[in-house]
Every structure is written in C-alpha cells, then in structure tokens.
Amino acid sequence: MPASKQSPAKPYPSFEQIVGRHQGRVYSIALRITGDAGTAEEVAQDVFLECHRSLHSMASEEHLAAWLYRVACHRATDALRRRRARGGDLVTTFEEDLLTPSKPRREDSLLNRVEQLLLTLPEQQRAVVLLRYQEDLEPRQIAETLGMPLATVRSHLQRGLKLLREKAERTLKEYTRG
Amino acid sequence: MVDPGFDIDPELEQQLREALRSRPAPQGFAERLMQRLSQTPSASPAPARKRLLSFPLAARLATAATVVLAVLVGGLIYQHQRQVAGQRARQQVLLALRITNLTLEQVGQKLNQDGKDAQP
Numbered sequence: 001m002p003a004s005k006q007s008p009a010k011p012y013p014s015f016e017q018i019v020g021r022h023q024g025r026v027y028s029i030a031l032r033i034t035g036d037a038g039t040a041e042e043v044a045q046d047v048f049l050e051c052h053r054s055l056h057s058m059a060s061e062e063h064l065a066a067w068l069y070r071v072a073c074h075r076a077t078d079a080l081r082r083r084r085a086r087g088g089d090l091v092t093t094f095e096e097d098l099l100t101p102s103k104p105r106r107e108d109s110l111l112n113r114v115e116q117l118l119l120t121l122p123e124q125q126r127a128v129v130l131l132r133y134q135e136d137l138e139p140r141q142i143a144e145t146l147g148m149p150l151a152t153v154r155s156h157l158q159r160g161l162k163l164l165r166e167k168a169e170r171t172l173k174e175y176t177r178g
Numbered sequence: 179m180v181d182p183g184f185d186i187d188p189e190l191e192q193q194l195r196e197a198l199r200s201r202p203a204p205q206g207f208a209e210r211l212m213q214r215l216s217q218t219p220s221a222s223p224a225p226a227r228k229r230l231l232s233f234p235l236a237a238r239l240a241t242a243a244t245v246v247l248a249v250l251v252g253g254l255i256y257q258h259q260r261q262v263a264g265q266r267a268r269q270q271v272l273l274a275l276r277i278t279n280l281t282l283e284q285v286g287q288k289l290n291q292d293g294k295d296a297q298p
Contacts, residue, residue: 016208016212019208019211020208023203023207023208023211024200024201024202024203025200026203027201027202027203027204027207028198028200028201031201032198037204041203041204041207041210044203044207045207045210045211045214048211049211049214049215049218052215110193111193111196111197112197114193114194114196114197115197115198118194118197118198129194130198133191133194133195133197133198134198134199134200136195161187161190161191164190164194165187165190168190168193
C-alpha cells in the first residue's frame with residue numbers, strides 16, 4: 001500500500017477542536033471583562049455559537065483566533081453595559097472592596113488581587129490590557145483585533161497601566177504590609 | 179511609540195502576565211455548548227442561492243417546467259379571448275351595416291313610391 005500523500009493545505013480544525021483549543025481563553029476574556037463567572041460562561045457560549053454560524057467565512061486559524069478575541073471582548077463589554085443599565089455593577093462593588101485598606105482580603109493571593117484590579121479599569125482600557133498581558137498580543141495586533149487605531153491602543157495601554165500602578169500602590173502595599 | 183513621560187513598570191507588567199494567565203473554562207463547558215448548539219434550530223439561515231441549490235435537480239427542473247407551461251397557457255388563453263372579442267365586434271359592425279343598408283333601401287323605395295304617386 002503506497003504511503004498517502006501529505007496535503008499541502010493545513011487541515012482546518014473541527015468545531016469541537018476549536019472549542020477545545022480556545023474555550024479557556026475566550027472564557028478568561030469574558031470573565032475578566034464582566035467580572036462574573038455566570039455571565040462569562042454565557043458570553044463565551046454565545047461567542048462560540050456565533051463562531052459556529054460564521055465558520056465558513058474564517059480564512060485561517062489565525063483569523064479565527066483574532067475573530068474569537070474580538071467578539072469575546074465586544075460581547076463581554078455589551079453584557080457589562082447591560083448589567084450596568086440594570087443597576088447591577090459588580091465592578092463598583094469590587095473596587096470599593098479592594099480600595100478599602102481596613103478590609104484586606106487575606107484569603108486572596110497577590111495575583112488574584114492584581115487580576116481584580118483589572119476589573120476597576122474602564123472597559124476599553126481593560127480589553128486592551130487583557131489582550132496585551134493575557135494573550136500577549138502586540139499593540140498592532142490589538143489594534144487589528146479590536147478595530148482601533150494603533151495610537152488609541154497605545155494610549156489605552158499607557159493609561160491603563162498607569163491607573164493599575166496607582167491602584168496597586170494604594171492597595172497592594174496595604175495588602176503586603178497587612 | 180511610548181509616551182516619553184510614561185515609564186513601563188516591569189514589575190507590574192510581570193505581575194500582570196502572571197495574574198492574567200488563561201483560566202480553564204468551567205467544567206462541562208464544551209458539553210453544555212454542544213447541547214445548546216444541537217437545540218438551535220438551523221444555526222444560520224442559508225442564503226437564497228444556497229437554499230435553491232439544496233433542492234434536487236429533478237425538483238428544480240419540474241418547477242421551471244411548470245412555470246414555463248403556466249406562462250404559455252396563460253398567453254394562449256389571453257390570445258384566444260382577444261380573438262373572440264374581435265370577432266364579436268366585427269359581427270356587431272356587420273349587423274349594424276346590414277340594418278343601415280336595409281333602412282336606406284326602405285327609405286329609397288318610399289321615395290320612389292311617393293315620386294310615382296305624384297306624377298299625373
């Protein structure tokens with residue numbers, strides 16, 4: 001039996017494989033933007049359902065990954081806005097809780113508190129910082145993914161990091177001292 | 179380009195990288211997703227062209243033949259109705275001419291009769 005010829009084109013993954021590969025990242029983006037596990041799962045599932053409907057238009061796996069991150073950021077931001085409109089803003093609760101030195105949450109690790117600080121950033125800064133440090137995307141890639149000008153991405157990144165540093169100085173020092 | 183007034187804190191960046199590692203999706207996420215997918219009726223409405231092409235060739239030919247036949251039969255019926263209406267109009271015109279001719283003949287005869295009666 002002759003050896004089967006290798007196809008020059010990389011085989012496109014099945015939908016199940018796509019879910020397996022990207023579910024953690026999509027869920028993490030949704031969780032870190034919405035700050036709520038239930039909402040994050042709902043958002044992540046909606047993203048994959050939309051992905052299933054749009055699979056025929058995905059040119060490559062790189063395109064697919066960028067598409068997933070973009071839609072996850074947008075859907076999570078939409079969910080956050082809807083929740084705010086209903087008056088249930090978990091982020092504010094988080095922020096108030098975190099910025100009160102008299103109530104340090106000792107059970108949280110330092111990294112958890114850094115993660116929670118991210119939730120206190122404005123939406124767009126949060127999405128940019130998330131894609132930069134969770135997905136390790138370069139500013140140019142973030143600009144393409146979110147459909148923003150590169151200068152805007154850099155500005156959000158700088159302002160976001162500055163805000164995080166200020167908040168970290170106020171809260172993490174208390175935490176490490178406490 | 180980095181803002182000259184802004185210095186990136188490498189320690190904060192490192193903390194962010196560590197803190198923002200991807201978390202695993204909740205247990206059973208993929209199963210719940212597949213369940214939702216199976217419950218979604220017709221995930222995306224197929225484009226009109228795709229829907230048309232999904233019909234078997236015989237069905238498409240039969241539909242096309244029915245449409246052509248309907249157009250032909252309709253045309254023939256219309257033509258026949260026009261012919262009937264034309265013939266009826268022609269007959270009415272001929273009848274009117276015949277009546278007129280008869281009337282003129284009667285008038286002529288009467289005039290001739292009156293002329294004969296008036297001669298001495």
